[in-house]
Structures are given as C-alpha cells and as structure tokens.
Amino acid sequence: MGLGFLAVGLFVMYDGYVAWTAPALSVVPKPSNPGITTLFVGGSLVFLGLVIAVIGLRGSGNPLRIGKQAVSETIRSKAFWRGCIVLACIAIYFFGFWGRIPYVISTFIFLAGMMFIFKAGAWWKIFIISGVTVAIVWYVFGELAMIPLP
C-alpha cells in the first residue's frame, strides 16, 4: 500500500505544481497560492508512502516471491471469494440497477438476490423481508421525505 500512497502523493504534488506555476494565478501572491499546501501535503504523502514501502520491503525477502505467494493464498481462500461476491452484488446494484431499473424493483431484486446467495433463510422469508424493507424505504424516503427515487 505504501507504493499506492506514494503514487497518490506524486499526483497531489503534480497538481500542486500546476497551481504553483499556473499563469492564471500569477497575480495571486505566492503565499496564497493554492499549490503551496497541495505541494506540502503531496510531498508528505510521498515521503510517508516511501517509508511504508521500504518498511514493507525490508526484511520480507524477495518481494516478488512473497507477493506471488500472498496472491495465490488469497485467491484460494473462501473468504476472498465471498467478499468478491458481496462487492459484485453491491456494484451491480449501484452501477447496473441505479437509475436504470425503477428503484422499488431494483432494490427488491438486490435484497432478495443477496439474501438468496448468502442463504439467509427460506425463500418465502426472504421475499417477505425484502418486500417489507422495500415498502418501508419507499414510504419513508419516497413519500414522507419526498425524495425523487431513481
């Protein structure tokens, strides 16, 4: 993760540099230039990311071999796949259903589908729980709070 932070830090620094040298900001006194804090924050992130990366790499042996081993162990674990399925369900609901399928239907499908996949109970229980939840959410948000549900 240290390398990830380092990359983000470099981007933040670049953004700071752009602001620092921007012709549009040439009339702004340098101490008020928005790039000054971005450069400082980006620089700190680069430094800390580098330290974390070095700590991680030092003493861990061959980082490539260790990384490969960790990845293969993670892929073989059941927990990893369960996590992926949960994230996939959420992603489908957020990016596939939201705004494309009417809210009540999409939420019912998401709730019932996820409960089925993770064996929450008998099918009729799942249908009742999903239906009641959707009805409550629709009534509270759509009717009482008057939020235009997608």
Add this chain to the structure above:
Amino acid sequence: MGFEQIMIEVLKTLSFEFILLIAAGVLIGLVIGALPGLTTTMGIALLTGITFKFSGHSAIALLLGLYVGGVSGGSLSAILIGIPGTPANASSVQDGFPLAMAGKGAQAITISRAASVMGTVFGIVCLAFFTPILTELALKFTSAEFCLIGLFGVLISGSLSGADLAMKGWIGGVFGLAIGMVGSDELTAWQRMTFGSPEVFGGIPFIPIMIGFFGIPQVVESMIDEKEVLVAVLDKTKVKLKDIMKYWWVAIRSGLIGVGIGIIPGVGEDVASWTSYGVAKRVSKHPEEYGKGSIEGLVAAETADNSCIGGAIIPLLSLGIPGSPPAAVLLGAFLIHGVRPGPMLSFEFPAFTYQAVAWLLIATLFMRFMVMWLARPMQKVLQIKNAILMPIVTVLCAIGAFSLDIRYIDIVLVFLAGLLGILFRRGKYPAAPLVLGIVLGPLVDTNFRRALQASNGDFSIFYRRPVSLILLIATVVLILGQLGVFSAIREKLKRKKEKAVS
C-alpha cells in the same frame, strides 16, 4: 446574551417534538450500537442522510441522541454475546461477557448502564463548563494557531490510533487532508484535483464518503464471517445503588480519562475505554479478577467511553475540531443543518452549547431506561443473520447518501470510499485520522495560506505567539517521539552511563 435569554432558547428546543426525536435517536442508537458491525459513526452518517429534511436543530438533537445511545448500546452485545457492538465497547467484553456467562447478565447490564449514565453525565458537565472557556480562548486565535491545531490534531490522532505503526496513522491523516483539499479553493477559486468533474467542484461531499468508508467494509466483512452467536441468558438479580456507588472513585477517574481523551482531536471512545481499563487494572487491588468478570473493570470501561462523548464535543463546538470519529461525522451533519461549529458559534447561536447540553442530558435519561427494556428483545435481535441485516444496511447506505443532494455521483463515491475502507482495514490503517484529515483539510489549508499572506510569506508567524509556539513544539515533539528519536537518545545515554560505571 444573558442567562435568562439562553434559558428561553434552551426551553424552546425542549418541546415535545424535540424530546420525541431525542428518544427516537437514543432508541436507534441503542439498536445500531448493539448490532455488531453497525457503529455509532456509521449510524450518525446514515441518519444524517435520512434526516436532512428535518429542521436544523431537531435533526442535531436526534443525532446527539443517537450518539449517546450508540456508545451505550454497544455494551449490550458485549455483555450478551461477547462481541462488542462498537469498537468503543471492546474492553467491556473482557468482564461483561464472563459475568453474563456466570449467570449475572442482568447484573452486568445494570452496572454497565449505571456506569454509562455516570460517564455521560460527567462528560456533559465538563462540556457545559469547558466549552465557553475554550471558545473564549479560541476567539483570540489567529490563522496560524488554527492551522497548527488542525495539523497537530491530525498527527496526534494518527499517533494514538495507529494499529501497529504511528506512520500508518499519519499517512491516513495526510491522505485525508489531500481528500479534503479536492475542489474549489476557498481563497482563489482554483480547482484542485477535480479531474474537470463539475460534481466535485464544491469539494468531496463528506457524508457519502463516511457512509461508504464505514458502511461498505462492514457489510463485506460481516458477510464473510457468518458466525453463529451464543447469547447469554439474563438473570433476574436486582442491583442496589450502594453496590454501584462502591465504585465511585473508579468512575470519577475513568470519567476524567474519558473526557481528557475525548478532547484530543480524533482519538475517540475506543482509546478512552481501553486506556481507562488499563489504568484501572494497574491500580486495582484485585488485578487478577480483570478479564474474569471484574465489576470494577466493567465500570472503568463503560464510564470512560461514555464520558468521552462530552469530551469529544468540547473541541467540536469551541474550535470546530472533532474529538472523535462520531463527532467528525456530527460536524458534517451540523454544517448540513446550518450550524458552523467553532468560536463564531457563540455569536451565531449563543445558546447552542447549552441546548446541546440539555439534549444530551435528556438523551442520557432515555438511555438510562431504554437499556434495560431493550436487553431482553435484543437477545432475539442479536440472532438475526448478517445475510439478512447487511443487504438492508447496503440499501440504507445508498439511499442515505443519495438523499442529501439527489446526485448519482454520491452513490459512486460511497462505493469508492467503501473500497478505500476495505484497503484501510486490510492494511491495518486506522480510520480516525483519515476522517479527521478530510474534515480538517480545508481548515489547515486555508489558515496556513491566510497566515502566510498576513505575514507576507514570513514563516515566523508560526512561532511568534506563545500558543502557536507551544503547538509547534508539541507537533515536533510528537513527530520525533513517534520516530523513536527520544528512545534512541535515552538508550544512548543509558549505554554511556553503563560504560562509565564499568
């Protein structure tokens, strides 16, 4: 504003509607707090989205009720099933669950409730007393001091809440500062890190980020670990007041620890409760009983985490700097509802601190009664499978974030923040500094440049005044201490001494 006018303002917000909302907040907080996986921070973030249409003060009263209920509710699951409802109650498991397994569940809940009430009231008294003093002091602060307070807050939060390395806490805080700087710059209107997306020109919205950062990782982790829970049976023992009052000294000491830790920016209830538990064990006459059902241990843990509530709100109201992660989300909620915490609050809403004190006291009163009523139904609720609960939480996360501005980008941000939250948890990076960094990003940034502008680029403005000098020294000492400079010097001196002796 005189005392009489303040009282009139306070009484205005103690109508039936407010009391009902506070009761609802406490009830929701107790249930959210008791359900493992749903934290107080997440509850406040979720409810902020849901209550955004409420009038400003009433929504805040409800959220404060939730804060009180959430921290206390976590002890129910800690005692009944041995799983803390919130991180703040992790230390209550040590003695609460063994007591419940020994057939003293009701006794443990009664004692924990009494300790929660004592702790919360102690914190509220400190809030009422110290907030005006700190506000007076803060009114004399300049931009340099505000910048240094913000920076010190992020760093100390990183140092104290870092799981294995302080560096991880700092990196979380600095990353949060970077996120907090996204959007239009307050002084020059320059767009920073927006990728040209007009949706984030106004900055990254805080509440959707908090909902995603705390909610989605919890949903994923709870669905991964589908465990059967063992629920303790509740006895019918009655506990007398004198049995509780035996621990008055433990309660006062823990209350002080809780308030003290609460005032430190971003540290929060979990650190307060573990610190208090550790201190109580160290000074106890019976340390061997700790972890096996010590009432003293339970009182120490529960008093501290609850007194931390008042402590965490003190810097929030007086400086605009939250003392804990739930207080950080509260800050976001305050802003949404038109209340800008900080020194100017005493001019914009002079009675607000006392209104908050009154709401918190009422919330404590409701918590006092509701905990016992809820204990038995919660035995059933705690057996609800995560496979049922977590999809519902996901739906609430989405609709809670969407309700704020009715924008699809907030849903995308919930998901992205969720992925970030998962990475943080897996890498053992603490959440509190990141939250504080996001909240304090604009404050640090704007005040840093304002200070430099006022001094024509002269950096001595950061150490010319006594307060800024103290803050600067504290920040440097904190960094050097965490980097091990002092321990290295100590070690060197020790070796030198040994060499001289030999």
